[in-house]
Amino acid sequence: MTASTVNAMNTVNAANALTAPGFPETEVRRRARDGAAAVFPPLADYGSAVYGAGPHRPPATGSADAIDAIDAIDALRLAPPLFMPGRLAKLIDLGREPLYSDVRLAASFGGLDSPLPVYVSALGSTRAANTSLGISRQAGRLGIPMIIGENVAPMNGFRTSGDEHRKGLLERIHAYLEELPDTVGGICVQQSTEDANSEVWNQVYSDPAVGELLATGRLAFELKVGQGAKPGLGGLTMISEAAVAGLDDQYAIERLVADGPVLRCSSPGTFTEEIFRQQIHLMRNNYPRARCWVKLFPGRDVGRAAEVAWQAGADAVTVDGAEGGTGWAPTAFLDHVGLPLAECLRRIDTGRGTLLASGRVWHGPRAVKLLALGASGVGLGRAALVAVDEDSEHGLERLLQALELEMKLLISALGKYATAELGHEDLWEASS
Amino acid sequence: MTTQIDRPLSTAMPVPDADILPLPRLHLADPRTRATLRIQQALLAGAREHLRAGGSVEMAHPIIGPVTDPGSRGAKQADIDFYGHHYKLMTSAILYKQASLLTFDRIFLVAPNVRLEPIETSSTRRHLAEFRQIDVEVARATRDEAMDLVEGVIRHAVTKVLAECAEELAALERDTAALQAFVAAPFARIPHGEVVERLRAKGYPQAAGTEIEWQAEELISRDAAAPFFVVGYPKGSRGFYDKESTEDPGTLLNFDLIAPEGCGELCSGSEREFEYAKIITRMRETGENPAKYAWYLDVVRNGIPNSAGFGIGVERLTRWVAGLDSVWQATAFPKLAGVVSP
Numbered sequence: 001m002t003a004s005t006v007n008a009m010n011t012v013n014a015a016n017a018l019t020a021p022g023f024p025e026t027e028v029r030r031r032a033r034d035g036a037a038a039v040f041p042p043l044a045d046y047g048s049a050v051y052g053a054g055p056h057r058p059p060a061t062g063s064a065d066a067i068d069a070i071d072a073i074d075a076l077r078l079a080p081p082l083f084m085p086g087r088l089a090k091l092i093d094l095g096r097e098p099l100y101s102d103v104r105l106a107a108s109f110g111g112l113d114s115p116l117p118v119y120v121s122a123l124g125s126t127r128a129a130n131t132s133l134g135i136s137r138q139a140g141r142l143g144i145p146m147i148i149g150e151n152v153a154p155m156n157g158f159r160t161s162g163d164e165h166r167k168g169l170l171e172r173i174h175a176y177l178e179e180l181p182d183t184v185g186g187i188c189v190q191q192s193t194e195d196a197n198s199e200v201w202n203q204v205y206s207d208p209a210v211g212e213l214l215a216t217g218r219l220a221f222e223l224k225v226g227q228g229a230k231p232g233l234g235g236l237t238m239i240s241e242a243a244v245a246g247l248d249d250q251y252a253i254e255r256l257v258a259d260g261p262v263l264r265c266s267s268p269g270t271f272t273e274e275i276f277r278q279q280i281h282l283m284r285n286n287y288p289r290a291r292c293w294v295k296l297f298p299g300r301d302v303g304r305a306a307e308v309a310w311q312a313g314a315d316a317v318t319v320d321g322a323e324g325g326t327g328w329a330p331t332a333f334l335d336h337v338g339l340p341l342a343e344c345l346r347r348i349d350t351g352r353g354t355l356l357a358s359g360r361v362w363h364g365p366r367a368v369k370l371l372a373l374g375a376s377g378v379g380l381g382r383a384a385l386v387a388v389d390e391d392s393e394h395g396l397e398r399l400l401q402a403l404e405l406e407m408k409l410l411i412s413a414l415g416k417y418a419t420a421e422l423g424h425e426d427l428w429e430a431s432s
Numbered sequence: 433m434t435t436q437i438d439r440p441l442s443t444a445m446p447v448p449d450a451d452i453l454p455l456p457r458l459h460l461a462d463p464r465t466r467a468t469l470r471i472q473q474a475l476l477a478g479a480r481e482h483l484r485a486g487g488s489v490e491m492a493h494p495i496i497g498p499v500t501d502p503g504s505r506g507a508k509q510a511d512i513d514f515y516g517h518h519y520k521l522m523t524s525a526i527l528y529k530q531a532s533l534l535t536f537d538r539i540f541l542v543a544p545n546v547r548l549e550p551i552e553t554s555s556t557r558r559h560l561a562e563f564r565q566i567d568v569e570v571a572r573a574t575r576d577e578a579m580d581l582v583e584g585v586i587r588h589a590v591t592k593v594l595a596e597c598a599e600e601l602a603a604l605e606r607d608t609a610a611l612q613a614f615v616a617a618p619f620a621r622i623p624h625g626e627v628v629e630r631l632r633a634k635g636y637p638q639a640a641g642t643e644i645e646w647q648a649e650e651l652i653s654r655d656a657a658a659p660f661f662v663v664g665y666p667k668g669s670r671g672f673y674d675k676e677s678t679e680d681p682g683t684l685l686n687f688d689l690i691a692p693e694g695c696g697e698l699c700s701g702s703e704r705e706f707e708y709a710k711i712i713t714r715m716r717e718t719g720e721n722p723a724k725y726a727w728y729l730d731v732v733r734n735g736i737p738n739s740a741g742f743g744i745g746v747e748r749l750t751r752w753v754a755g756l757d758s759v760w761q762a763t764a765f766p767k768l769a770g771v772v773s774p
Contacts, residue, residue: 201506275713278668283719285643
């Protein structure tokens with residue numbers, strides 16, 4: 001919230017005789033002052049803040065209901081049993097009492113191998129995701145798979161943008177590869193409907209820069225159907241008025257403030273079962289040497305969509321819960337739209353294929369719970385950004401070091417020593 | 433609906449050798465090049481004769497435009513800055529071919545195409561980044577009629593080469609009796625599913641829902657006694673303009689012509705989608721954004737005839753007829769994926 005907004009709010013009651021206790025008066029007044037700009041978080045924060053639903057961000061509309069429902073995963077408790085045949089098996093295997101350090105976290109999901117069941121979620125073109133290549137380097141060093149957001153190439157360029165704050169797609173790939181150990185990790189490049197114009201996948205697939213990744217089976221492509229923070233909407237990016245020329249036939253343009261940046265809204269793309277199925281077939285047909293991933297927003301038919309994707313041959317389905325993060329979204333979408341991640345996982349038959357989950361993941365408990373709910377890997381989005389903002393050289397590495405230890409402690413406490421052993425029996429829900 | 437089978441990804445990464453192509457001065461002065469290009473000239477003359485005799489009109493189509501055939505199998509389009517507008521070099525003439533049926537019922541052209549194919553195609557011996565096609569489109573034709581026409585064009589062109597290029601064929605040590613035999617009988621028409629089964633029976637892990645892979649195509653081509661058509665590729669393997677069968681949804685009314693002797697595909701064609709709503713839906717199924725096809729969709733929305741058509745690769749046809757080892761030998765100035773050449 002900007003200082004001027006706060007000042008304006010503080011002066012509201014002095015200037016206006018009317019009060020409306022119990023009614024979201026402050027928000028109505030903000031809209032009355034700012035119009036369409038009030039649909040979004042304060043503009044001044046664009047590019048330096050990331051958003052998402054959750055208890056740490058008070059709901060803009062004053063309704064706490066949506067938030068309570070969304071945090072069903074935090075509400076779950078990990079529930080170790082007293083009797084542990086799994087630990088006995090490990091004891092027999094080791095010939096000594098197992099320790100938390102015996103937990104094996106190495107994972108394989110969507111065709112990629114990773115030392116942890118963790119990947120870096122798609123981080124887009126907004127400035128927050130761009131100020132350094134620190135994420136790419138650290139993810140590469142760790143050998144954690146990394147997804148590159150769908151709007152990076154169209155907004156920041158394929159090779160380079162020439163702008164220190166907007167790193168092009170290949171720059172991110174190079175930074176990642178420079179650090180990447182042999183045999184683990186991999187790069188996943190997103191494309192969505194709008195970027196079909198930029199033919200990101202075709203460009204990547206035939207570029208010599210990814211030759212090594214292709215040769216070692218470590219390149220994946222992800223069809224982006226949507227994201228958790230704004231289900232049903234396409235990409236939203238603030239751009240300068242000067243950059244609008246030539247874009248207005250392709251994007252919707254919203255002028256939220258006078259003489260300021262304008263909002264560029266992409267189409268979300270139209271999907272039916274058949275469109276979705278055929279797009280996956282075409283990905284597999286056209287890029288036979290790349291892994292095929294799809295990213296779903298938390299829609300009510302997410303279970304059916306995951307099923308269609310797996311049947312069509314997708315190597316992994318990523319589902320981003322409504323609590324997923326974003327660089328920019330209308331507050332109404334953050335607070336009121338989309339299924340929480342826990343509900344998505346309930347609706348998906350996770351035994352049918354590889355499922356990856358993202359949304360407010362930053363520490364061990366949430367990661368372990370998601371794995372117990374059927375995910376094969378969890379995505380770090382905002383957590384990775386914040387960690388690298390804290391320390392651009394080693395922030396992400398340390399965050400993952402903490403995550404790794406926490407996960408080992410938690411999983412061993414459940415009497416298990418591999419992530420694949422986790423299951424619903426490890427969770428307790430207050431209502432159950 | 434065909435389904436995919438899981439198979440390991442191929443991890444072989446052939447990198448093109450820098451010396452895969454000879455020096456231009458050596459290639460141009462090579463008597464084999466000279467013989468090849470004369471054969472190619474006769475092939476083109478034969479194709480033109482046959483098409484014109486059937487009432488087709490030869491047209492010239494754009495080399496650049498705001499949009500081109502979305503292509504397939506990872507081929508990249510080449511961009512052109514057209515006075516500040518984003519244009520493409522043509523990867524095929526398909527959109528213009530359909531539109532041209534507003535002018536004539538039967539059209540053809542010998543069209544240059546640029547497809548920045550994936551690097552691995554540099555070693556398939558049958559991919560060029562720059563090539564030409566004998567492109568044909570016929571209003572109100574069915575797939576069978578289109579295949580009849582392909583057959584007619586090839587038979588006539590090959591017969592002309594046999595009649596006029598004995599010296600060149602001899603210089604290249606081409607077995608003319610075999611060539612004659614190849615075009616003597618009608619070309620077989622085999623469903624895609626049957627080809628997949630044959631490949632699997634031979635131990636090749638071909639997926640059912642996709643294009644016949646390059647290696648697999650070479651395999652079936654080697655086994656073939658004569659050119660044959662593969663018909664009915666699954667949806668998801670081809671562009672939005674290949675018409676989907678109404679009787680057998682999920683299967684396209686298309687075909688490829690496969691040459692014998694390991695040369696693989698010479699020609700692709702199909703009946704076309706021509707109805708606006710179907711084209712838009714198919715565009716989405718192939719991941720395309722309809723907005724960039726504005727001029728084409730305006731033409732389609734106002735009505736184009738149903739049609740069928742095809743494109744025969746000039747260099748591929750030449751390679752096969754001349755009995756060459758690689759397709760690049762069938763052009764004076766070859767361009768291979770990832771290889772720098774003039």
